[in-house]
Amino acid sequence: MAVTVGEVVKVLAEWAPVSLKESWDNPGLLVGSPNEPVQKIMVTLDVMRNSVDYAVAHGVNLIVSHHPIIFSGIKALRSDTYDGDMYQKLLAHHISVYSAHTNLDSADGGVNDVLARRLGLREVTGLVPGVKETLYKVAVYVPESHSEAVRQAMAAAGAGYTGNYSDCSFTVKGDGRFKPRAGANPFIGSIGTVETVREERIETIVPQPKLPALLAAVLQVHPYEEPAYDVYPLANEGHQYAMGRVGLWPTPEPAGIVLQKIKRALKRDVLPFAGDADTMVTKVALLGGAGAGFMKLAKEAGAQLYLTGDIRYHDAQEAVKLGIVAADGGHFGTEYPVVSDLQERLRAAGRERKWAIECISDPTSRDMFHYIK
Numbered sequence: 589m590a591v592t593v594g595e596v597v598k599v600l601a602e603w604a605p606v607s608l609k610e611s612w613d614n615p616g617l618l619v620g621s622p623n624e625p626v627q628k629i630m631v632t633l634d635v636m637r638n639s640v641d642y643a644v645a646h647g648v649n650l651i652v653s654h655h656p657i658i659f660s661g662i663k664a665l666r667s668d669t670y671d672g673d674m675y676q677k678l679l680a681h682h683i684s685v686y687s688a689h690t691n692l693d694s695a696d697g698g699v700n701d702v703l704a705r706r707l708g709l710r711e712v713t714g715l716v717p718g719v720k721e722t723l724y725k726v727a728v729y730v731p732e733s734h735s736e737a738v739r740q741a742m743a744a745a746g747a748g749y750t751g752n753y754s755d756c757s758f759t760v761k762g763d764g765r766f767k768p769r770a771g772a773n774p775f776i777g778s779i780g781t782v783e784t785v786r787e788e789r790i791e792t793i794v795p796q797p798k799l800p801a802l803l804a805a806v807l808q809v810h811p812y813e814e815p816a817y818d819v820y821p822l823a824n825e826g827h828q829y830a831m832g833r834v835g836l837w838p839t840p841e842p843a844g845i846v847l848q849k850i851k852r853a854l855k856r857d858v859l860p861f862a863g864d865a866d867t868m869v870t871k872v873a874l875l876g877g878a879g880a881g882f883m884k885l886a887k888e889a890g891a892q893l894y895l896t897g898d899i900r901y902h903d904a905q906e907a908v909k910l911g912i913v914a915a916d917g918g919h920f921g922t923e924y925p926v927v928s929d930l931q932e933r934l935r936a937a938g939r940e941r942k943w944a945i946e947c948i949s950d951p952t953s954r955d956m957f958h959y960i961k
């Protein structure tokens with residue numbers, strides 16, 4: 589089945605809602621149009637000139653990146669600059685770019701969950717508290733003959749999740765009354781006559797990002813020309829998202845051994861660290877990308893080792909003072925694992941929806957740093 593950029597973006601936004609982004613960030617569809625057709629998707633960490641040239645040469649229609657290709661306002665579009673040359677090529681070849689950055693860092697199943705799985709952490713929780721989900725109650729009034737179809741549509745759209753429970757709803761039965769007026773095309777009843785129908789009021793809860801999809805799903809299966817429904821914001825606290833993760837290391841081991849395993853898991857040539865290599869590690873904290881500023885939170889969470897990227901000299905001093913081992917897996921190294929995960933998730937989404945797409949990872953993607961051995 590043919591698919592558009594907008595349809596792929598809708599799936600990506602469900603996985604990593606833009607509402608989870610940090611205030612300074614700029615995720616979203618940054619180049620192109622939601623109406624452009626897609627046959628080939630390329631997932632990458634960074635959009636660089638090599639990435640764009642590869643996309644052009646190999647018929648890529650949509651690039652999905654972690655780091656945004658545009659962070660702030662553009663004051664000039666010149667093809668004789670590095671960025672300008674990329675933008676020109678992307679637009680000339682109808683290649684769209686969608687970026688999921690800090691929203692993917694905080695999302696369940698995002699950058700940090702992928703990294704935690706790569707390391708084999710258990711009993712994983714969040715490190716840096718972030719956005720709390722806003723919940724809504726939705727009540728739909730439907731004739732009894734169609735109540736089950738509406739319930740199923742609500743659940744399929746992501747409503748009715750509470751902790752480890754799904755498909756949660758509450759039903760009240762009663763009488764619905766209405767009078768079709770001139771111009772109406774009623775499913776039940778006649779023009780000018782008050783009709784009484786046995787109906788069900790189906791209540792469920794839904795997080796804010798899924799509310800539009802829920803309402804669309806209800807309207808699609810509801811038999812009435814003008815369905816009646818109520819939407820209420822709730823004071824109940826929804827899911828707590830978080831940047832970074834904390835989890836138990838599979839087997840208590842000295843930090844030196846743990847660091848060797850992390851180095852192999854991330855396929856790093858080197859793994860700089862600060863602290864005592866003899867420290868016994870039972871719990872590890874991590875934050876993909878630049879997370880040196882959260883070392884104290886890692887210590888307070890009970891971690892003996894903290895993995896992140898972009899650790900500076902004075903950050904290393906802070907780690908020693910706190911008594912925690914701080915490992916610098918690199919900005920690229922700690923975030924790159926999400927690329928293959930996103931690729932597989934997009935492939936699975938395509939199969940499920942019968943999209944006629946191919947999804948690849950960027951073979952030109954490289955760490956910005958090189959090491960002389």
